[in-house]
Amino acid sequence: MFCSAVSQIITPRRKNLTRTIVHDIFSPPVASRIYLYANAAAYEALVAGDTKYKSLHGQIKNFPDVKKIRLEGKINHPLAAVYAFLKPEENSSFLNIFWKTV
Structure with missing residues (x-):
């Protein structure tokens, strides 16, 4: 299944995202929103190709x-x-550090 391949690609980027969030000292609500947007977008892209999962x-x-x-x-x-x-x-703009490390 392609989820494990995607996970192998996204996991290091998620770690970069975490480092950026910690470095920029985002409040917990802002940090959670950043994680939500990135992960929900990826999930929805995968769901569209697999009927086993629900949107x-x-x-x-x-x-x-x-x-x-x-x-x-x-x-x-x-x-x-x-x-x-x-x-x-x-x-x-506040996540430029993350984007440059990808």
Whole structure:
């Protein structure tokens, strides 16, 4: 299954993310939000390619329905998961240290 391969790629990046959060001394609510965005995005990308897992939509209040997003062509879900994990940090100026270490 592709989840273990994705995990091997994301785990070192998650450690970098943790170092950045600790270094920048984020408050616990902000830190948890950063983790949530990165991990939920990766999870939703994987869920779209595997019917054994359930989307967070409907399980978490106000979580968007990602399946409504129109996709064209064949999707590489493991690659999409890694990209989804990394993408939020690219757009966050306060996480530039994390992005540069990836």
